[in-house]
Amino acid sequence: MRRKMIRGANFAKKVIPGSTLLKLLRARRVVRVFRESLVDAHRHARFGSPEDNEASFNSPLTECQVTKDYHRIEKGLALEDPRRPFGSSVAARISLALQAPEQSLSVSGGLYEYASTALEALDLWNEQGSVDDLVAPERSCHEVWGPLGSEPYSKAIEHMFLTRRSIRSFDASIPIDIDVLRSAVSLGRNAPSVCNRQSSEIWICTDSDLNAKILAAQNGNSGFGGSVPAVGIVVTDSRLFSGAGERNQRWIDGGLFAMSVVYAMHSKGFATCMLNWSMTNRESDYLRKICGIPQNYDVVTLVAIGHAPQRFRVARSPRRALNSVLKIMHSRG
Numbered sequence: 001m002r003r004k005m006i007r008g009a010n011f012a013k014k015v016i017p018g019s020t021l022l023k024l025l026r027a028r029r030v031v032r033v034f035r036e037s038l039v040d041a042h043r044h045a046r047f048g049s050p051e052d053n054e055a056s057f058n059s060p061l062t063e064c065q066v067t068k069d070y071h072r073i074e075k076g077l078a079l080e081d082p083r084r085p086f087g088s089s090v091a092a093r094i095s096l097a098l099q100a101p102e103q104s105l106s107v108s109g110g111l112y113e114y115a116s117t118a119l120e121a122l123d124l125w126n127e128q129g130s131v132d133d134l135v136a137p138e139r140s141c142h143e144v145w146g147p148l149g150s151e152p153y154s155k156a157i158e159h160m161f162l163t164r165r166s167i168r169s170f171d172a173s174i175p176i177d178i179d180v181l182r183s184a185v186s187l188g189r190n191a192p193s194v195c196n197r198q199s200s201e202i203w204i205c206t207d208s209d210l211n212a213k214i215l216a217a218q219n220g221n222s223g224f225g226g227s228v229p230a231v232g233i234v235v236t237d238s239r240l241f242s243g244a245g246e247r248n249q250r251w252i253d254g255g256l257f258a259m260s261v262v263y264a265m266h267s268k269g270f271a272t273c274m275l276n277w278s279m280t281n282r283e284s285d286y287l288r289k290i291c292g293i294p295q296n297y298d299v300v301t302l303v304a305i306g307h308a309p310q311r312f313r314v315a316r317s318p319r320r321a322l323n324s325v326l327k328i329m330h331s332r333g
């Protein structure tokens with residue numbers, strides 16, 4: 001297919017003047033960008049959830065809505081000086097949701113309990129002015145960053161940032177321990193997500209035949225794809241987002257989740273390399289089909305996972321200068 005396209009391009013170069021060809025290529029690029037963006041928008045509109053204002057009109061309450069609402073209570077109670085009373089419309093929606101059968105409410109489990117405990121905590125606050133420790137737990141600087149002036153925590157975290165690199169060499173003789181992989185993904189779940197929506201998942205495959213098919217559909221693994229022991233596919237569930245404002249949120253949350261899982265895998269001794277899924281929707285359809293991933297999931301990125309050999313090289317990947325990444329802003333008044 002790719003060879004045919006190259007041959008076609010070479011032929012076009014011979015028969016069409018350069019400036020015309022450039023215009024045609026530009027037009028084709030623009031058309032493709034619009035076409036794919038329309039499909040993205042269609043997917044968001046088709047699978048996305050109703051917004052707050054629709055939810056008040058008795059449309060079925062979704063995990064998206066209930067998560068947003070229980071988390072609004074958690075955030076409200078975690079403020080230094082919570083408003084009192086607050087949350088009447090949130091409470092009304094959660095009460096309604098709790099009347100639905102538990103299994104109809106939750107895609108991922110636990111939602112019913114999170115919603116009901118948040119509602120109880122809201123009542124406790126509004127009626128008695130007490131904050132529930134379960135819903136808004138207290139933390140101390142000491143437990144988060146260690147004793148004042150101590151370095152071990154920050155040094156360990158710094159080490160993690162400085163040593164994670166994309167690794168493209170794998171030692172196939174070291175087996176993948178699924179339990180360790182599981183514990184890495186468990187750690188990675190601590191990624192932040194919009195309103196705690198947690199829409200992202202990683203689907204991991206260690207079957208070499210399926211991995212070969214997956215990697216054949218991806219365009220950044222030549223020279224090492226054949227030695228990748230496990231492939232992760234990071235996806236986001238479009239049903240957990242709603243409205244025009246959240247149209248790009250699935251990619252943001254999916255990227256944060258991917259990064260978090262990759263750091264967690266690094267901490268457990270795995271070598272990883274993210275593999276772009278910079279693909280058209282048709283190619284995503286194909287990937288979903290061969291992997292049995294339902295239509296409502298968007299593909300964010302792939303990740304090659306394995307163990308590194310004793311010695312290996314990494315690409316230099318120089319970083320941009322700090323002053324081109326960090327812009328300190330001053331008053332513009």
Ligand SMILES: Cc1cc2nc3c(=O)[nH]c(=O)nc-3n(C[C@H](O)[C@H](O)[C@H](O)COP(=O)(O)O)c2cc1C
Nearest residue numbers: 164165166219220221273274275276277301314317
């Ligand atoms: C979303 C994403 C997709 C990537 N895709 C590829 C890829 O297809 N092939 C590859 O070899 N590296 C890929 N990389 C790795 C980047 O080249 C690498 O992260 C970058 O050069 C920085 O180097 P480092 O990861 O070693 O720090 C990808 C990275 C990200 C974040």
